[in-house]
Amino acid sequence: MREDFYILQDGILKRKENTVYFENKDSRKILPINKINSIFAYGNLSFSSGVVSYLSKEGIPIHFFNYYGFYEGSMYPRETLVSGDLVIRQAENYLNSERRLCLAGKFIEGACGNILKNLRYYARTREDVQEAVGDYATSIETEFSRLKDAETIPSMMRTEGKIRELYYNALDEIFPEEYRIIKRTRRPPENKMNTLISFGNSLVYSTTLSEIYNTQLNPTISYLHEPFERRFSLSLDVSEIFKPILVDRIIFKLINKNMLDDSCFRGEIGNMLLSEKGKKIFLKEYDEKLKTTIKHKGLNRNVSYKSLIRLELYKISKHVLGVEDYKPLVMWW
Amino acid sequence: MNNEAGKDNDCGLNDLEDRPETSIHAEVFLDSVRITGVKVNYYHICKTKLWLFSHNITLEKGDDNVALGKILHEDRYKKNSKNITIDGISIDFVKTGKRIEIHEIKKSKKMDAADRAQLLFYLYYLKKRDFDAVGVLNYPLLNKIEKVELNPEDEDATEREIEEIKKIVLGSMPVPAHKKICSRCAYQEFCFCGE
Numbered sequence: 411m412r413e414d415f416y417i418l419q420d421g422i423l424k425r426k427e428n429t430v431y432f433e434n435k436d437s438r439k440i441l442p443i444n445k446i447n448s449i450f451a452y453g454n455l456s457f458s459s460g461v462v463s464y465l466s467k468e469g470i471p472i473h474f475f476n477y478y479g480f481y482e483g484s485m486y487p488r489e490t491l492v493s494g495d496l497v498i499r500q501a502e503n504y505l506n507s508e509r510r511l512c513l514a515g516k517f518i519e520g521a522c523g524n525i526l527k528n529l530r531y532y533a534r535t536r537e538d539v540q541e542a543v544g545d546y547a548t549s550i551e552t553e554f555s556r557l558k559d560a561e562t563i564p565s566m567m568r569t570e571g572k573i574r575e576l577y578y579n580a581l582d583e584i585f586p587e588e589y590r591i592i593k594r595t596r597r598p599p600e601n602k603m604n605t606l607i608s609f610g611n612s613l614v615y616s617t618t619l620s621e622i623y624n625t626q627l628n629p630t631i632s633y634l635h636e637p638f639e640r641r642f643s644l645s646l647d648v649s650e651i652f653k654p655i656l657v658d659r660i661i662f663k664l665i666n667k668n669m670l671d672d673s674c675f676r677g678e679i680g681n682m683l684l685s686e687k688g689k690k691i692f693l694k695e696y697d698e699k700l701k702t703t704i705k706h707k708g709l710n711r712n713v714s715y716k717s718l719i720r721l722e723l724y725k726i727s728k729h730v731l732g733v734e735d736y737k738p739l740v741m742w743w
Numbered sequence: 744m745n746n747e748a749g750k751d752n753d754c755g756l757n758d759l760e761d762r763p764e765t766s767i768h769a770e771v772f773l774d775s776v777r778i779t780g781v782k783v784n785y786y787h788i789c790k791t792k793l794w795l796f797s798h799n800i801t802l803e804k805g806d807d808n809v810a811l812g813k814i815l816h817e818d819r820y821k822k823n824s825k826n827i828t829i830d831g832i833s834i835d836f837v838k839t840g841k842r843i844e845i846h847e848i849k850k851s852k853k854m855d856a857a858d859r860a861q862l863l864f865y866l867y868y869l870k871k872r873d874f875d876a877v878g879v880l881n882y883p884l885l886n887k888i889e890k891v892e893l894n895p896e897d898e899d900a901t902e903r904e905i906e907e908i909k910k911i912v913l914g915s916m917p918v919p920a921h922k923k924i925c926s927r928c929a930y931q932e933f934c935f936c937g938e
Contacts, residue, residue: 491801492799493798493799495798495799496798496799626799626800708936709931709935717932720932721932722936724932724933724936725936727800727933728933728936731915732916733915733919734918734937737937
């Protein structure tokens with residue numbers, strides 16, 4: 411199994427013959443080429459010549475994140491797996507407005523199903539907030555039931571926005587004062603919760619992109635998000651399903667187990683960032699989460715959370731090929 | 744394998760022997776569809792696999808077994824320059840007088856029908872190019888060899904298969920069905936990804 415490498419420090423990637431090294435003034439680490447799935451670069455990373463073409467040839471993407479931990483861009487290797495037929499059908503599903511609405515709705519359906527799973531979990535375990543959270547869950551269901559009448563993508567997006575707002579309001583009931591969201595702000599995050607959500611969402615987006623790279627799907631053709639929204643907008647679509655499963659659950663754990671203290675954050679309310687320590691803690695949890703396995707009924711064996719992303723992409727491929735209607739993943743556990 | 748490159752160039756394949764890593768692409772075009780030995784093999788194993796493979800939906804990246812096989816194969820090449828590939832399948836050419844023998848080494852008879860059909864396709868392909876060839880299936884683990892001759896019925900069957908393959912490839916993707924061999928197939932996840 412190939413591994414993801416997370417580089418937090420500043421330094422340089424070097425290639426010496428067929429070995430890739432990460433070097434800085436403190437250390438020198440070997441990255442075994444056959445073991446790398448993707449590289450996540452959080453520090454200032456420079457490259458010696460040869461490393462980029464080598465990684466590209468080996469089909470290894472590098473995802474870059476800025477000072478805030480936000481996604482900046484990727485070095486996406488030259489396309490290796492291209493199926494003209496699949497790309498054409500992906501486009502066909504976008505151009506036909508009925509089909510596009512159908513697929514766009516599926517991503518919201520998956521996201522909403524997983525959001526409700528998260529809330530129901532809390533409604534069960536925390537008696538003090540049970541009623542309030544339950545009410546929010548009901549409102550989310552009501553909002554979701556309007557989705558089938560949506561006739562345009564923007565109206566779907568509005569529904570999705572409302573569902574998220576209700577969700578974050580419910581989370582505010584659950585978590586202590588210092589982790590209130592109040593209103594979700596993006597750039598720069600204004601408080602701890604927003605900081606964690608933004609950091610995690612960027613990660614999921616990049617992981618999904620790496621997985622798309624390993625399929626024949628074209629990452630630039632998407633359904634819920636507009637293909638011009640970002641270069642790899644299909645990754646935005648699929649991430650919607652996995653954010654509640656991966657990011658939100660990690661955040662719940664970090665808060666509930668008191669794993670974060672003030673030294674994990676930098677800056678102040680209004681301009682909050684994860685510190686080096688905070689990033690390390692989050693990335694460790696994230697990597698462990700991706701490796702966690704779950705019994706998959708269809709395949710009758712255990713699969714990792716990360717494979718679930720790949721399987722989701724296979725389901726989308728089959729949908730556009732017209733073999734099987736896409737049913738988005740909703741946590742069954 | 745004998746190590747002497749024969750001097751009498753009886754079928755024009757000699758020069759292939761002296762060059763390591765030679766590839767011949769055995770393919771027959773039927774309208775727009777390219778038929779290869781691998782596709783003939785998949786036709787006998789699974790129609791869904793044949794369709795996906797033919798539409799360039801391949802799932803080999805990241806599959807450790809496939810990667811290992813590739814490394815082993817590349818490694819073997821260096822040692823054994825007598826190896827020739829047709830269509831990505833390693834073949835040992837042995838000359839016996841006027842006939843070429845195509846040897847396939849197989850671990851078991853599990854995929855017998857598919858292996859045999861693939862070999863017959865190569866024989867058919869060579870015959871179309873006026874090479875008179877005979878196939879040999881080697882089972883070192885079973886201590887057995889089997890000769891495979893292309894008779895007129897086989898030729899007809901191969902031609903029918905080629906037609907069938909074309910139909911499948913040009914049609915829509917065959918719906919996956921559970922088979923015994925699924926557990927060892929790279930497409931298993933693709934076929935049964937639904938919960």
